[in-house]
Amino acid sequence: MAGPAHEAFAGGAAVITGAASGIGEGLAREAAALGMCVVLADIAGERLEKVAADITAAGGKALPVLTDVADPTALDRLADRAYAAFGSIRMLVNNAGIETVVYSWELPIERWEQTLNVNIHGVVHDVRAFAPRMLADAAPAYIANVASIGGLGVMPLQTSYILSKHAVIAFSECLYLEMQLQKKPVNVSVVVPGPVATRIFADATASEAGASAGSATAHRGIMRRMLSQSGLPPRDAARLILNGIAAQRFWVSTHPEITAHMAKARAEHLASLATPTLSDETRQLLAT
Ligand SMILES: NC(=O)c1ccc[n+]([C@@H]2O[C@H](COP(=O)([O-])OP(=O)(O)OC[C@H]3O[C@@H](n4cnc5c(N)ncnc54)[C@H](O)[C@@H]3O)[C@@H](O)[C@H]2O)c1
Numbered sequence: 001m002a003g004p005a006h007e008a009f010a011g012g013a014a015v016i017t018g019a020a021s022g023i024g025e026g027l028a029r030e031a032a033a034l035g036m037c038v039v040l041a042d043i044a045g046e047r048l049e050k051v052a053a054d055i056t057a058a059g060g061k062a063l064p065v066l067t068d069v070a071d072p073t074a075l076d077r078l079a080d081r082a083y084a085a086f087g088s089i090r091m092l093v094n095n096a097g098i099e100t101v102v103y104s105w106e107l108p109i110e111r112w113e114q115t116l117n118v119n120i121h122g123v124v125h126d127v128r129a130f131a132p133r134m135l136a137d138a139a140p141a142y143i144a145n146v147a148s149i150g151g152l153g154v155m156p157l158q159t160s161y162i163l164s165k166h167a168v169i170a171f172s173e174c175l176y177l178e179m180q181l182q183k184k185p186v187n188v189s190v191v192v193p194g195p196v197a198t199r200i201f202a203d204a205t206a207s208e209a210g211a212s213a214g215s216a217t218a219h220r221g222i223m224r225r226m227l228s229q230s231g232l233p234p235r236d237a238a239r240l241i242l243n244g245i246a247a248q249r250f251w252v253s254t255h256p257e258i259t260a261h262m263a264k265a266r267a268e269h270l271a272s273l274a275t276p277t278l279s280d281e282t283r284q285l286l287a288t
Pocket residue numbers: 017018019020021022023024041042043044067068069070095096097098118146147148149150192193194195196197198199200201203227231
């Protein structure tokens with residue numbers, strides 16, 4: 001199990017949000033296999049207990065903490081529990097996230113609020129809850145915020161998700177610079193996964209009525225099939241992510257070629273102040 005991730009993380013404690021499924025679950029299982037004590041946070045209680053029980057049964061140390069990342073005070077409680085249990089936290093991964101597929105104006109108020117609260121405020125307030133203690137610790141620590149390759153582009157109907165991922169990237173860039181000013185060994189990474197085979201589109205809100213109904217259902221179905229058929233297995237994604245965090249890379253990717261392609265396309269688009277254009281690929285994706 002030797003390697004950069006093992007060297008950086010073995011014997012330390014990790015806190016992972018959204019740890020009851022997909023990428024977060026993969027990260028929890030892989031971090032435990034590296035010899036980390038893992039604090040697992042999620043709203044899905046049963047799945048959370050199952051992942052924790054599996055890790056414990058395999059000889060690892062797991063502390064499940066039922067947490068709604070949309071509630072800033074729950075994140076304060078999560079930090080209190082994590083520090084009370086392990087004294088020091090080496091890695092914090094803000095991974096919990098949700099998807100929506102619907103025209104912006106058709107997404108109900110509650111789901112708009114929920115998406116922004118989970119995908120953006122969940123990340124911001126978890127950093128607010130943990131960073132002061134990580135800085136006070138003076139030991140090397142790692143914060144990784146999970147955005148998406150979607151944060152490097154735009155996509156109609158996934159608007160609330162896409163804007164939240166742009167925000168996570170901008171937040172992480174500012175946070176990285178803030179940590180530089182502090183001159184403390186707290187490293188910041190932003191994770192931009194490509195397609196990973198998880199339940200995220202199965203759980204996504206897709207409009208069933210209104211102008212986007214047909215497109216939304218088609219789009220969600222295509223994305224769901226694409227992830228299950230050709231998405232990276234979550235544990236493979238988790239290994240790549242942990243190695244990237246350990247190497248103190250700011251941009252951590254699961255699909256470097258797609259990430260580079262999207263970043264270049266976005267940079268060129270912005271450099272020429274181009275008007276947003278629907279590509280043939282996007283039209284096809286949204287075909288009803
Ligand atoms: N799967 C992909 O292809 C992909 C691609 C790019 C980015 N991402 C990002 O990776 C992250 C993980 O997604 P995934 O694909 O593993 O999805 P997933 O649906 O399999 O897992 C997400 C987990 O977050 C939990 N969660 C949802 N709301 C929560 C809340 N309020 N509080 C606590 N936990 C909550 C869910 O219960 C679930 O266990 C997300 O931020 C997602 O945007 C995924």
